[in-house]
Amino acid sequence: MLEMTLDKSKVQEFLRLLGENRRLFAPVKDRMGTKFSEVADPSLVCLDGLNTNLSPKEVVFPQWETLYTFKEDHANEVKLAAQETLLFGARPCDARALGLLDQVFTWEGIDDPYYLRRREKTCVVALACNTPGEACFCTSVGGSPVGEIGADVLAFDLGEQLYLRALTERGEALLKEASTLTEKATEEDKQAVQQAAAEAEKQLQAIPIPKDLAALKESFDAEIWEELGLKCLGCGTCAYVCPTCHCFDITDETKKGVGRRVRNWDSCAFSLFTLHGSGHNPRTTQAARYRQRVLHKFLYCPENFGEAFCVGCGRCITNCPAGLDLRAVLERLSSLAKVT
Amino acid sequence: MTKKTNEKMGGNGWEPRIVAFLCNWCSYAGADLAGVSRIQYPPNVRVIRVPCSGRINPLFIVKALQTGADGVLVSGCHPGDCHYISGNLYARRKFALLKSLLEYVGIEPQRVHFSWVSAAEGPRFAEILGKVTDSVRSVGPASKMIKKFEEVA
Amino acid sequence: MKQVEETLRQEVAKLLEDGTIDVFVGHEAASLPLKTSPCFVRSPKEVDRLVWNRICTSNLATYLPQLFKRPVGLKGEWTPPKVGVVAKGCDSRSIVGLIKEKQIPRDRLFIIGIGCEGMIDRHSVGRALGVVGLADAKVDDKSVQVIGTDGREKRIDIADVLAASCRECQHREAVLSNLTIGETPSSAPEVSHYANVAEFESKSPQERWEHWVGELSRCIRCYACRQACPNCYCEECFAEETAPKWLGVTTDLSDVFVFHLGRAFHQAGRCVDCGACVAACPQGIDLRLLNQKINKDVEELFEAQVSLSLEEAEALSSFRMEDDQSFMTEP
Known part of the structure; x- marks a missing residue:
């Protein structure tokens, strides 16, 4: 395991070097805090924020992409090449979310080439959190502010320097590429990291997560969905800011004899999400749609993939225009589970 | 386009494409009259006949600009002459706001035009089309609102 | 403010007790600081959930039409509930608009008006x-x-x-209510109306275009603006219609422009500048700059005010013979 330190004054140089033959995505300042952006100028990179307002999932799973184009009698595949990409400064929750997305897009041995072409070329340098954000609850859903899943390199902010730990071969290769700028981590550094990790985990409050899947199934007809449905506005904000939401819609667009088939993010909160061609809609109420969102993450995904599809980043909570808080919903579901 | 017309139009081959929404009862008939009277007017216009200018959803105009029109002309009956009594008067309010809104977001005002043409005003229709075509031509091919696709082989 | 909150709770408890209303729509504290959530109180025992403070930013009118919809699949007779709601000036104007557009019935609505000094954004x-x-x-x-x-x-x-809308708000008291509580708010500040729009209008066309390219390229098409807006109650939005298909669902700038121009236009003569769209946008897009432009035009061209009373006709469902036609190429 390669463990290095990088003086913080050299971060820009580090990124410039690694960005030479890669697309570089990193957090930059934004009016909503920070956002992931493709950066050409590493001096713009801002590592002071915690979670970016939007998740970095669009680096590997863009909001929309063309699957193929067509003309009267034939279709053209789109080129599936993707460039080497460095996703720098994603928080451990976001890195873990990429690991979850990987499971979906390779589910049951069926690979999604559109997703994988980008994912396979993406090297993730996760940045561990020293303090939690305003709505963070990663430890409650099996994550950690210093978690390693989904990342190739895990970085710690030690004040004067960044500690970098390679987690995969790709991560190791990346660190070697920049070895002129880094130094081998000392025992002292490693101890500092351990201490920081312990500190960080301690600061997160645990919230109850309903884990009894049978009881969750029972909650399908529970009353709580009714009121949540009244509150829920039916916008797609929670799904679009979520690092693990992966539902998409496929539509055709045509124009003067040519067309293209595009895949777009979709959200189960939209009433059109389940609208059939016949006009029938199996999810008629917002209550049913909100329930779907919660149960998909905490019941159906555990059934299908063995774990909940929530990494506790809290973006849905900070961004919900109706003030809905997933943590509160989970708490209520947990107490329901206890009763039944 | 023949070489001759191309030269006449300035030589670069580009000709503005203008979508004209004409009401059935006045402006369309006016356009018809211009035609049967053999009055020459620029061939840049693609006419879409609608029952009344009040039928025109402002989205028609936005959509025309999105799908590649360089300009849009909307024409209906003169105020007071609407076949449906007041369709054009409701429409007028919508058009005033839309014209202003498009200009506000930076779309060239020279692209979107409104007029009243009666069924008896064939020459006036031809004249307006000349004006509108010149106006659209003056701002060149549209690009801002147009939805672009990747090249399809 | 604490006292107003207490009065509100008492009044709501009374209304629920004597059967004047079946459900009350108000604000409750959300778990994050400076955030509230709409709440639906059905029993006098629950009135302590209600809060009244400087963060009751959301427009509660948005939540009303759904309560008057017949539950899907319900057979037999159904009487719509009697609904109480707390309303700031902007909420009340949205309610007026919804009543006029026949989305909510006046006779089944009990409005508690509270004067408002502006809400925090x-x-x-x-x-x-x-x-x-x-x-x-x-x-x-x-x-x-x-x-x-x-x-x-x-x-x-x-x-x-304060929310930008609140800073320029001219109607700080409910324009329609069954009961008013709290103190009369201080008079509206002397602000130059539509200053932001006028300033924007003075820019060059290219600058204006570039501004909107920058703003709208932030849009993620989550439709939070639309869903938070009391005026956007369409069962099927033009943005999602497939026959005809007005626009694509991508974040291609062209589609985003058509969506926001279309949505802004659908607010023409109806927008009360409550700021719900701006507050809801997770990307912080200043949609108000678009909506206020139309409001300004409506006011200047048609001398119309939006939803101040149940009697006046909305600007776009009325006309005058002598309406301005200076915008026309050949009037």
């Missing part, structure tokens, strides 16, 4: 904090005391974080 507080999150906040009459997730404290003048 959470995005503005976020901007004051910069890249760190908001860990805690306390609000008093004059200021907001915030603590960032980095532990730093900051005191912000409340005037600096």
